[in-house]
Amino acid sequence: MSSKEExxxxxxxxxxxCGAIKYMVRLTFPPILDPTSTAxxxxxxxxxxxxxxxxxxxxxxxxxxxxxxxxxxxxxxxxELGDYRTFAKKTSWYFCKLCGVRCFxxxxxxxxxxxxxxxxxxxxxxxxKMTKVWKPKSGEWKPVVDGKEILKPGCYLSVNATSxxxxxxxxxxxxxxxxxWVAYLDSRTRTxxxxxxxxxxxxxx
Numbered sequence: 001m002s003s004k005e006e007x008x009x010x011x012x013x014x015x016x017x018c019g020a021i022k023y024m025v026r027l028t029f030p031p032i033l034d035p036t037s038t039a040x041x042x043x044x045x046x047x048x049x050x051x052x053x054x055x056x057x058x059x060x061x062x063x064x065x066x067x068x069x070x071x072x073x074x075x076x077x078x079x080e081l082g083d084y085r086t087f088a089k090k091t092s093w094y095f096c097k098l099c100g101v102r103c104f105x106x107x108x109x110x111x112x113x114x115x116x117x118x119x120x121x122x123x124x125x126x127x128x129k130m131t132k133v134w135k136p137k138s139g140e141w142k143p144v145v146d147g148k149e150i151l152k153p154g155c156y157l158s159v160n161a162t163s164x165x166x167x168x169x170x171x172x173x174x175x176x177x178x179x180x181w182v183a184y185l186d187s188r189t190r191t192x193x194x195x196x197x198x199x200x201x202x203x204x205x
Contacts, residue, residue, distance in 0.1 A: 011121035014164040016101035026068040032182055048203030049187040051086050058161040065157035066138035077110050077134055101161040108155025111137040
């Protein structure tokens with residue numbers, strides 16, 4: 001898949017190791033790598049903050065968390081997922097209580113809805129079956145940037161890319177690295193711009 005190809009949107013399945021957590025995510029490839037572009041795009045990166053490095057997170061940010069991500073199981077994320085929060089305590093670094101795998105993190109709220117998953121996945125002909133799922137709630141969230149609370153639309157959602165099931169059409173972690181799609185962020189000092197050459201101090205490939 002080259003960066004000159006037309007964007008292609010597909011839905012992908014993901015899970016923790018034991019399968020207690022199951023989700024679906026919609027991704028549009030290839031990502032837009034031009035930092036000056038204002039067009040919506042997925043973001044693929046690794047950051048060097050202590051939280052992400054210790055957890056081994058491979059960040060995959062969807063275009064719109066409220067419409068591009070659905071949690072299929074467990075039946076209630078509030079009580080059935082492990083929830084670890086750091087620093088400002090505004091982001092939930094969720095993990096499976098059985099196998100310990102972290103599939104995603106959320107800064108925002110959940111809401112339960114019923115969706116036609118076939119239609120949501122892009123299929124034109126569906127049987128109209130509705131499924132109860134959880135999804136990030138659209139609205140506003142207040143992250144802390146440079147020690148100050150700011151208001152942003154939507155919510156924060158980052159999928160741990162390694163929890164997406166391998167072998168699905170159009171999905172290859174190997175390809176991301178080979179094509180230079182993985183950015184490295186300087187979240188410790190916040191003095192360096194995102195780059196694709198190498199991690200910042202304390203970060204990992």
